[in-house]
Amino acid sequence: MAKLLILGAGGHGKVVSEIAQLMKQWEEIAFLDDREDISEVLGIPIVGKLADLLALRSEYEYAFVAIGSNTARLKWTEKLSHHDFKIPTLIHPSSTVSAKSFIEEGTVIMAGAVINPDTKIGRSCIINTASTIDHDCILQEGVHTSPGVHLGGTVKVGKRTWICIGATIINNINIGCDSVIAAGAVVTKDVLSNVLVAGVPAVIKE
Numbered sequence: 001m002a003k004l005l006i007l008g009a010g011g012h013g014k015v016v017s018e019i020a021q022l023m024k025q026w027e028e029i030a031f032l033d034d035r036e037d038i039s040e041v042l043g044i045p046i047v048g049k050l051a052d053l054l055a056l057r058s059e060y061e062y063a064f065v066a067i068g069s070n071t072a073r074l075k076w077t078e079k080l081s082h083h084d085f086k087i088p089t090l091i092h093p094s095s096t097v098s099a100k101s102f103i104e105e106g107t108v109i110m111a112g113a114v115i116n117p118d119t120k121i122g123r124s125c126i127i128n129t130a131s132t133i134d135h136d137c138i139l140q141e142g143v144h145t146s147p148g149v150h151l152g153g154t155v156k157v158g159k160r161t162w163i164c165i166g167a168t169i170i171n172n173i174n175i176g177c178d179s180v181i182a183a184g185a186v187v188t189k190d191v192l193s194n195v196l197v198a199g200v201p202a203v204i205k206e
Contacts (some may be wrong), residue, residue: 001027004088005060007050007076009033009041012126013066016108017044019090026062050076054083062086065106065124070142070160077106077124104141122159140177158193167202 002025006017009031020029030047031040039046048056053063063085065076080087087105091097095109100117106124109115114132122141127133129147136154139145143157146165151157155169158177169175169187176193185202196205 001025002061002086003028003030003059005030005032005047005053005056005063005085006044006066007032007053007063008066008068009035009038009044009046010066010068012068014042015110016064016066016090017042019092019108019110020064020088022093023090025088030060032056053079057083057085060085062088064088064090064108066108068126068144070124070144070162073106073124073126074142074160080106110147116153134171146183 004020004026006013017029030045032048032050033046034049063080065073067073089103089105089107091109092111094111095113097109097115098117101115101119103121104123107121109127110129112130113127116135118135119133119137121139124142125139126144128145131145131149133151134153137151138156140159142160144162148166149163150168152169152171154172157175160177161175161179163181164183166183167181167185173187173190175191178194179191180196181187182198185198186200188201191197197203198205
């Protein structure tokens with residue numbers, strides 16, 4: 001069994017590390033984190049800072065980015081790929097993921113999430129606790145769904161978009177890149193790129 005290095009030991013890193021432990025595919029798990037005041041999180045050691053990544057390449061075959069920022073997560077995942085780390089997909093054992101779905105590397109599927117058939121989830125996405133992604137959805141790279149998000153069938157979500165806690169998106173909606181869907185919003189119409197929408201039904205907020 002190989003070793004896994006997790007970049008980022010904050011709240012998101014805690015969840016990611018627990019999922020990795022539950023998957024039982026790595027003999028050793030360690031963090032990289034830039035904070036000076038901690039040496040371990042949940043009993044998992046912090047073995048260096050993010051800048052130490054390449055120095056640890058010979059020791060760790062696998063690495064995973066557990067950084068909440070969509071842009072930063074994609075940047076670091078690209079760096080891992082460039083330096084030939086193996087980047088896993090992490091899936092909580094209590095989630096339900098269709099064998100007919102496609103999930104790219106660097107994505108994490110958290111507890112209680114449901115991914116239905118013919119859904120495509122891109123690189124370095126976060127599918128958070130109890131989120132549901134229905135059939136034939138497409139989530140491009142770096143998308144983040146917060147806990148309790150629900151996507152109807154045939155929804156398309158652009159790169160780096162953040163869908164906040166408890167939001168709902170009805171069937172056949174297209175959402176652009178780098179947008180934010182506010183907590184509790186109900187999206188009933190297509191959403192442009194680089195906007196914030198909120199409310200029931202959701203509308204653009206300045």
